[in-house]
Amino acid sequence: MKHSILARSLLLLCVAAGTLAGCAPVTQRPAVEDKAIAEEARKQRELAWQDLQEDLARLYRVSYPILARGANFCEDKVRFSIGVRIGNAQGVAKEFRETAARLAGLRDELQVIQVAPGSPAERAGLREKDIILAVEGKSTQSGEGAREKLAAALEEAAKTRKQLDFKIRRGSAEQVLRIELEPVCDYPVVVNSADAINAFADGKQVAVTRGMLRFVRDDLELAVVVGHELAHNTMGHIRKQMGNAFLGTILDVLAASRGVNTQGAFGNIATMVFSKDFEAEADYAGLYFTARAGYEIDRAPNFWRRMAAANPGGIQQRGFGASHPSTPERFLALEKIAEEIKAKKTAGKDLAPQLQK
Ligand SMILES: [Zn+2]
DSSP states (O other): OOOOHHHHHHHHHHHHHTOSTTOOOOSOOOOOOHHHHHHHHHHHHHHHHHHHHHHHHHHHHHHHHHHHHTGGGSTTOEEEEOSEEEEOGGGSOHHHHHHHHHHHOOOSSOEEEEEOTTSHHHHHTOOTTOEEEEETTEEOOOSTTHHHHHHHHHHHHTTTOSEEEEEEEETTEEEEEEEEOEEEESOOEEEEOOOSSOEEEOSSOEEEEHHHHHHOOSHHHHHHHHHHHHHHHHTTHHHHHHOTTOOOOEEEOTTTTTTTOOOGGGOSOOOOOOOHHHHHHHHHHHHHHHHHTTOOGGGHHHHHHHHHHHOGGGOOOTTSTTTOOOHHHHHHHHHHHHHHHHHHHHTTOOOOOOOOO
16 A cells, blocks of 8 residues: 555654654544444445355356366265355354345355355255255254254265255245255365465365456356366375375465566465476366366466466576476467367367376
8 A cells, every 4th residue: 555645745744853653633634423434334344245255156156067077086085065055144254244144144044155056956946045944854953053064964964865855945935855966076165365366275175365266357267277276186286295294285376476486466475386297287187177067178278378477477488497387388288288178078088187007
């Protein structure tokens, strides 16, 4: 934030006079009433909440099909899902509960917040704002911890059943929906609050910063990011890179930065990066994940080009250091990967990455 010239010169004046403490304001500003401030605070909280809900919904909508269609490649890290986000007021930070109640109707009972397109829940007719009353005849709880208990109950039920009966309330009517359970990669994709344009994998989940969510221009670009980070997880890069002793989080400043430059669009964020081979591997397998979810990947290489342009410090010729893939090299490799995937699609083949024997 820049001080205005006036403010700066006033400050300088005070400092020059050596009386900083006694330097009272000299302008006569309009008075603001407390009531109006409270009202404005409420509006700003609403905006902040809505903004976050949009980010959460977008990331879930884009990532769910990637996690579901990629399940074959997640081996033992698979769980079962019906493709919904469910929550209640207690899952919202205290200062936003009133806002959540007013804008989304979130209260103590478990409520459907979002239904992923193409998910079993959507096929069964579950809708946003439906209240979950019972699963397989067992009443769900409400209040603190209800969501976690439901998740645990679903996990348990999934061991023996392929579909579950959900008793719901919509408006004033109750009904039962039978919903299939679908295997999905058990690497939840979450929103990280940082402003830097970044995404990361830690072997357990994938995080995408709000800075990245602002940077991506459309769902395809976001899907490319999620696919790339998911690939780091499925290929065990964190374990391989860090050794078993320390499973740390790797901030994967995508493409361009490569530890070369932490300035500019990427902000001052501590950066640990994967090796060149792991990056190339995540680009390769990641684009397959993205394509499997039905995204048209033609424009994917161009996204990495945009990433490079956002942080030109990372643009290097081939061979810059031994471990730094240059962004031009990366872009050209991605074009080839996209061609390989398209050829398989045209031939009606399964979109599976080629693994070395
Ligand atoms: Zn990466």
